[in-house]
Amino acid sequence: MIFKMIIYNNTSLPIEKKVDQLYACIHKMIGENGFKIDAFTCDALESETLNFTTKGIYHLYGFLETNNEQLPWSIILKVIKPDSEEKDDIKHHNYWRREALLFESNLLDHLSEYIKAPNTYLVEEQNDGTIWLWMERVNGHFAHSKEQFNFIAHRLGMFNAEYLTAKALPDEKWVCKNWLKSWTTSSRMYAPNPEPYIFKLQDEEIKYIWEWFKRLTEEINEKLASLSNLPHVLAHQDLGQKNMILTSNDQLVLIDWQFLSISGIGEDLGKMFGANMSLGIIPTDQYETYRDSLFYSYIKGMRELGWEGDERLARYGYCISTALRSVWEVPQLCSLVAQLESDPTNPKLQERVYQLKQIINIHKAMDHEAESLKD
Known part of the structure; x- marks a missing residue:
């Protein structure tokens, strides 16, 4: 990138090294190449009930410029990790790689008219053994009644x-x-x-x-x-x-x-x-x-x-x-x-x-x- 991007990283993730991946995900999201991002923020999402195989869930967001227009964008990044030996077993109910394999398979892309899954932009293996899942942030509310x-x-x-x-x-x-x-x-x-x-x-x-x-x-x-x-x-x-x-x-x-x-x-x-x-x-x-x-x-x-x-x-x-x-x-x-x-x-x-x-x-x-x- 020839311009200086401002990154507000409020986490310990090395997100500064992932600008190319971020651009690839946003391209998939909006279907265009002609856009520019001057700044973005990365926050950790708090969760009281993280799965044993989930290292963290993060929210990346900001504005992009395309066709002289400023548009908001938002991505969820989920980091999954190995846990115990039993969760390395493909038959285990909490097999740690299952969600990554599911996203790579595109099985959820044509799931149903009645139930949807978030769009997935990138599945990325890391040198530390974790896998990063870049996906759509879904806007909505939870059931209460x-x-x-x-x-x-x-x-x-x-x-x-x-x-x-x-x-x-x-x-x-x-x-x-x-x-x-x-x-x-x-x-x-x-x-x-x-x-x-x-x-x-x-x-x-x-x-x-x-x-x-x-x-x-x-x-x-x-x-x-x-x-x-x-x-x-x-x-x-x-x-x-x-x-x-x-x-x-x-x-x-x-x-x-x-x-x-x-x-x-x-x-x-x-x-x-x-x-x-x-x-x-x-x-x-x-x-x-x-x-x-x-x-x-x-x-x-x-x-x-x-x-x-x-x-x-x-x-x-x-x-x-x-x-x-x-x-x-x-x-x-x-x-x-x-x-x-x-x-x-x-x-x-x-x-x-x-x-x-x-x-x-x-x-x-x-x-x-x-x-x-x-x-």
Whole structure:
């Protein structure tokens, strides 16, 4: 570059060395070569829930000059990294290279009319072993109301139904084939172990939950195996509130495709319902209302796309996917109850224990419903 560019780098990234890459990305974004950038800013985006394989997420933005006009531009840069040996396994639910391979494959470019993904401009391997993913910044808002979550569930049903009525599933080796099995295995490995102290706790409700939980875990392999009998669809498997962006023109854009999988119908909806209960997005007193309205909306979307199968199959996948989140949340609950017995007036502990009890009551109910559907 023959002119002096001003770079406001508020991060530790060596972004000053990436001006050529930035220009290449903006060219892809606007489809023109004749533009100039005099200055830009790079900020780190704060996130409380970064994946183990995500080193950081950054926002690059500024103005460009083209045809005597100043136009704003904005790019998201996601840096992914290796983590542990298990995440080097292509079959692992959190295989660290999956999102990079997905973007390089262009599989998401023609994803669906009903669910979109951000445009990807560049996938760049670095000398330090990380991979930089340069992508579109999507403007929109997150779901907060039941109506907005129902809209997302409806779109998810349409998206899933496409793979039962028209589209072939991808056959790339890096697409996860047993996401829920891998996730439950990892969760059981890293969750607290309440076994040594569970029956010393004074809370009788916890003891009943623990007895149910032991039966659940004894049958977990059978439950997971049963999902292979469901019709299979492409699934996102990480539908927390901040990975689902609603745009002003009624588009649903999903970000963070690290967990992309082929899963049974209903599984992705179960992840969405369960994760947003855990995150505190769905109000505690509306768990049952959301449980049923989300499923109704999901099935409605599937029917509109022409799927004529037995909706009990989708309900089974939905129930199992939600119930098996207990492999993480029951041990967490037991650990918090032990803390609460030592600190009984702690309001944050009281609130979280109450919330987890209500979540696990939903898990139990959906586990029992799955058992009734299985036959």
